[in-house]
Amino acid sequence: MEKLIRYSVKKLLEASSSQLVGTEINIKGWVRTRRGNNTLAFIAVNDGSIVHSIQVVAELENFDESTIKLVTTGSCISVNGILVESPGKEQSVEIQARHIEVYGTADAETFPLQKKGHTLEFLREIAHLRPRTNTFGSVLRIRHSLAFAIHKFFNDKDFFYLHSPIITGSDAEGAGAMFRVTTLDPHNPPMNAEGKIDFTQDFFGKETNLTVSGQLEGELGALALSNIYTFGPTFRAENSNTPRHLAEFWMIEPEMAFYEIQDNMDLAEECLKYIIRYALDHNFADLEFLNKMYDKELIERLQSVIEVDFIRLTYTEAVEILIKSGQKFEFKVEWGIDLQSEHERYLVEKHFGKPVILTDYPRDIKAFYMKQNDDGKTVRAMDILFPKIGEIIGGSQREENYDKLLNRIHEMGIPEKDVWWYLDTRRYGTAPHSGFGLGFERLVLFVTGMANIRDVIPFPRTPNNAEF
RNA sequence: UCCUCAGUAGCUCAGUUGGUUAGAGCAUUUGACUGUUAAUCAAAGGGUCCCUGGUUCAAGUCCAGGCUGGGGAGCCA
Numbered sequence: 391m392e393k394l395i396r397y398s399v400k401k402l403l404e405a406s407s408s409q410l411v412g413t414e415i416n417i418k419g420w421v422r423t424r425r426g427n428n429t430l431a432f433i434a435v436n437d438g439s440i441v442h443s444i445q446v447v448a449e450l451e452n453f454d455e456s457t458i459k460l461v462t463t464g465s466c467i468s469v470n471g472i473l474v475e476s477p478g479k480e481q482s483v484e485i486q487a488r489h490i491e492v493y494g495t496a497d498a499e500t501f502p503l504q505k506k507g508h509t510l511e512f513l514r515e516i517a518h519l520r521p522r523t524n525t526f527g528s529v530l531r532i533r534h535s536l537a538f539a540i541h542k543f544f545n546d547k548d549f550f551y552l553h554s555p556i557i558t559g560s561d562a563e564g565a566g567a568m569f570r571v572t573t574l575d576p577h578n579p580p581m582n583a584e585g586k587i588d589f590t591q592d593f594f595g596k597e598t599n600l601t602v603s604g605q606l607e608g609e610l611g612a613l614a615l616s617n618i619y620t621f622g623p624t625f626r627a628e629n630s631n632t633p634r635h636l637a638e639f640w641m642i643e644p645e646m647a648f649y650e651i652q653d654n655m656d657l658a659e660e661c662l663k664y665i666i667r668y669a670l671d672h673n674f675a676d677l678e679f680l681n682k683m684y685d686k687e688l689i690e691r692l693q694s695v696i697e698v699d700f701i702r703l704t705y706t707e708a709v710e711i712l713i714k715s716g717q718k719f720e721f722k723v724e725w726g727i728d729l730q731s732e733h734e735r736y737l738v739e740k741h742f743g744k745p746v747i748l749t750d751y752p753r754d755i756k757a758f759y760m761k762q763n764d765d766g767k768t769v770r771a772m773d774i775l776f777p778k779i780g781e782i783i784g785g786s787q788r789e790e791n792y793d794k795l796l797n798r799i800h801e802m803g804i805p806e807k808d809v810w811w812y813l814d815t816r817r818y819g820t821a822p823h824s825g826f827g828l829g830f831e832r833l834v835l836f837v838t839g840m841a842n843i844r845d846v847i848p849f850p851r852t853p854n855n856a857e858f
Numbered sequence: 859u860c861c862u863c864a865g866u867a868g869c870u871c872a873g874u875u876g877g878u879u880a881g882a883g884c885a886u887u888u889g890a891c892u893g894u895u896a897a898u899c900a901a902a903g904g905g906u907c908c909c910u911g912g913u914u915c916a917a918g919u920c921c922a923g924g925c926u927g928g929g930g931a932g933c934c935a
Contacts, residue, residue, distance in 0.1 A: 425894050432894050447893080463885095480895050504869065504885050505896050511927065512869070566934065603935095628933055629859055641935065720931085731931080784935065829935030842928090843935095854926095 391489045394470050400439035402473060402483060410473050411483060417444060418468045418493070420522055423505045424461055426450075431458055433487075435467065438521070441528050441679045445484040446471065457490060464496030464503055464522070510845050517849055517858045525683065528676035529846055532669055533834050537621070539668035540642055540830075543661055544619045549644065552611040552618040554604030559596050560808045567627035568599035569637075600625035605643050605825060606759075606812050609788060612645035612823055613815050619644040621830075629853050633842040634779065636831060638851040645825035651761075651770040651787040654824035655702065655747050658774055658783050661828070662745075663696045669837050670696070677837075685839030691777065692837065700745040700774065705729075708737060708748055715741065728755045731780050738775045746775045758798045759812075760786040761822075772826070779836050785826020792816035 394416040401407055402417065419437030426432050429450055434443040446469050448458060461467060471485040478484070502516050503523065513520040520526045541551065557571050573593040574580065582588040589597045604620040611618040624641045644657065670677065670692055681688040703711075712723040712733055717740075721730045729748075738746050750768040753760070760769035774783035789795045795816055799806060806813070834846040844850040849858045 423896070425897050427891050427894075427897090429892050430894075432897085434895085445895080477893065478895070499886060500868080502868070506869070506884055507896080508869065514927090624935080626934075630933060631859080632931085632933090633929080635934070639935070781935070827935060832935060 391468070391470060391491050398439035399435065399437045399442065399444045402444055402485075403440060403442055403481075407473070407483070411475060412472065414470060414472050414488065415485070416468065416470050417446075417485065419443075419466070421461055421463055421465045421467060421496075423463055424458075431461070433461055433467075433469075435469065436522075436524075436527070438527050438531075441524055441531075441675050445476065445478070445481050446487050446490075447484055448487040448490065452488070453490065457492065460492045460495050461490065462496055462498045462501070463505055464498075464501040465492060466494040466496075467492050510840075510842065514844055514850070521848065524679060526845075528673075528679050529834070529838050529840060530848065531676050532673045532838050533846060535669050535672050536665055536834055536837060537830070539665045540619075540621060540661075542668070543664045544617075544644065547617070549617040549619050550611070550615050552604075552608060552615070552620050554601065554607040554611075554620045554622060554643075556601050556623060557594075557598050558601045559594065559598050560606070566602050568602055569625050569627045571598045571600060602626055603641070603643070603827065605645065605827065606809075608643050608645035608825060609759075609812070609823065610815060612647045612825065613819070613821060616647045617644070618646075631853060633844070634832065634835075636843055636847065636850055636852060639843075639847070640830035642828040642830060643825060645823065647821045647823045649787075649824040650822060651749060651772060651824060654785055654787060654826060655749070655772055658772070658785060658826050658828075659700050659745075659747070662774070662782070662833075665833065666692050666837060667696050680839050684841075688839035691839075695745060695776075698744045700747050701742045702747045702749065704750040705748050705752065705768070706750065708733075708746075711741060712736065726752050726754070734775045734780050738777050738780075743777075745777070748773050748775065756786070758802045758804060759788050759795070761789045762794055762798070770824075774826075776832075776836055779832050782832050782836065783826050783828050785824065787822065787824040790816060790820045790822050792820065 394414060396416040396418060397410070399417060399419060402410065402415070417435060417437065419435040422434040422436050422443050424431055424433045431448040431450060433446040433448065435446055436443040450458060468491040469485060469487050470489040471487040473483055474486050476482060476484040503519055508523070513523065513526070521530060544551070574587070574591070580588040580591045592598070601624060603624060604622060608618060608620050620643045622640065623638055625638055627637065628635070646653070646657065649657070677689055677692070706725065708729070709723055709725050715736065717736055719730070719732050721727070721732065723733060749770065749772045750763060751771040752767060753762060753769040756769050756771050760771050762769055770787040772785050773781050776782045789798065792813065796813060799809065831843050831846050835843055838846055840846050844852065
């Protein structure tokens with residue numbers, strides 16, 4: 391087959407490609423459907439560059455019957471043909487095929503993807519093939535855009551991308567159960583004099599785990615470079631079986647020296663709006679598809695979020711609103727409790743109807759590193775609550791006072807020897823600083839309108855599932 | 859981990875108070891059709907009714923245990 395310039399389907403469907411009409415070009419991609427009659431075959435080809443497929447028209451008299459027979463749903467083909475304006479209603483251009491090469495067949499009897507819609511549950515079982523569906527193509531393209539937008543947002547603000555370690559020797563944050571990292575033989579581990587496993591003989595000479603957060607290392611970076619962010623995989627060995635939890639997920643954790651809690655909130659709100667706007671600007675075709683197929687209010691919701699000011703109020707004010715609401719909650723509301731999802735949902739979806747930033751939580755329900763307020767009861771935490779998905783960001787101003795931090799570490803029973811390096815940042819040139827954590831998949835959930843977090847990551851890891 | 863719902867053809871589902879040979883749509887195969895849009899029309903093939911045990915003359919249907927999946931909750935991002 392003659393070698394011609396290959397164009398992506400996206401390029402050909404763009405209006406600017408009209409100068410290509412009348413010329414012979416090449417496309418390569420996977421066949422979504424083949425229709426036709428005894429003289430023509432219509433082949434919808436998708437190469438993942440865009441949600442739409444391009445229609446290839448083959449006049450059967452110009453092709454071997456045996457070739458056309460191999461062009462089935464799921465097969466991969468290369469097509470040379472002339473780009474022409476389409477007489478059909480559903481597309482502006484199509485390709486009049488001259489030559490078709492079949493790269494890979496897909497046995498119609500066994501290929502699991504059909505022209506018809508599949509349930510998301512079924513597609514999860516064939517995660518190796520689901521990227522070839524319109525839905526997952528859209529989700530994965532949006533996921534890419536969001537990741538890119540995050541880097542662009544921070545880079546444009548002169549933040550530095552800091553690579554926090556994935557293997558960690560500390561469990562200081564206590565953010566959840568951890569995955570052990572070891573090279574010891576599980577059947578015959580070395581034992582010490584006390585009859586316990588001797589981790590001094592392990593690869594790192596100590597117990598190590600996969601990270602549950604890059605924040606503590608992020609702070610080390612911020613207290614040198616001023617503004618940093620991390621963006622990497624995070625692991626939680628919690629036995630969480632919900633549509634909002636993964637054992638392996640990605641998290642963005644900016645950390646800023648000289649930022650107080652208000653600056654932190656401003657940055658977080660600006661960041662979320664920037665990213666969502668980026669998706670609206672760059673992935674509109676995908677969003678339209680998801681809006682049509684899964685969530686009729688998706689685009690409207692995204693637009694409303696970037697237009698409104700997020701509501702800001704304290705935990706104490708939120709508790710008052712909840713108590714006065716007269717709403718029946720399964721969990722009774724009183725000052726000091728951790729807010730349940732029913733409470734958060736009431737505030738965001740019923741009471742305010744827009745994103746809410748809650749601050750100044752009781753210190754007893756928050757992490758040790760959060761800056762203590764003068765009232766002795768609360769800390770400068772901030773959580774951003776979103777409609778549909780709940781908490782999307784959790785952050786705080788950090789405690790920069792050495793004595794207060796050390797006290798809190800003692801109170802919470804954290805071994806000082808594990809965090810000596812963290813404490814050192816408060817001994818030497820400490821500074822007020824703040825940061826937050828943004829769960830990447832929760833963001834992708836919100837932007838795509840998907841309902842289950844397993845559908846916004848290519849290969850989800852959850853309890854009892856590490857297939858693919 | 860707890861609560862709850864579900865599991866029947868490749869996919870999505872129906873299947874009556876327990877009763878003859880378990881059905882439909884789509885998909886697949888074959889045929890028809892001169893521009894289709896999830897093409898249309900006709901015919902055919904396709905079943906470990908999740909697994910194990912129990913009740914019964916008789917179980918897809920009832921009971922027990924298990925497995926898998928969905929939803930809700932907790933933990934959290």
